[in-house]
Amino acid sequence: DVVMTQTPVSLSLAIGQPASISCKSSQSLLGTSGKTFLNWILQRPGQSPKRLIYQVSKLYSEVPDRFSGSGSETEFTLKISRVEAEDLGVYYCWQGTHFPHTFGSGTKLEIK
């Protein structure tokens, strides 16, 4: 299975500060289609997970543009330009290139 390693485990940031979360995969996530199926989801407290980013850097329509994704092959990053209160929760990267699909261990974002 592809192992997804996420760091840091937790972040504690004030409103307005930038955030950066790293996700590294044990194998390249570049698929035979030429697409890289590295995605990000956010689970807020008491809620089900919500979609954020797909194929490394594509934001879903409802996601604020303070979020961005980047990376290639085995190293990926989620960035928040300025953290807002609604951004708290656990962020997961997950890969859909290889079966079985696998998730990172999560990064908990707390607001100071």
Added chain:
Amino acid sequence: EVQLQESGPGLVKPSQSLSLTCSVTGYSITSNYWGWIRKFPGNKMEWIGHISYSGSTSYNPSLKSRISITRDTSKNQFFLQLNSVTTEDTATYYCALGGFAYWGQGTLVTVSS
């Protein structure tokens, strides 16, 4: 709007089978892929498997001998059956649209005697 809703027993005895239903509105399950994911106590997430628009299935090899995902297109529902459960199967189970673009609210299943 796409909505998914899990249902099923919240408590299952060890060695028995866990059966969950995912009811979908706003999108036909004869399109796209439909999956099951579980989140263990703590933060670990695990992909269980999915069923495609054509009814073909793909399972996590770690569970393959114990799981079955089926569907009822007339009711726009798909199902998870997990056999021979142990306490290690205690988790919140989610159904989701392929690509995890939409998720159900999740249902906590506890395996305990």
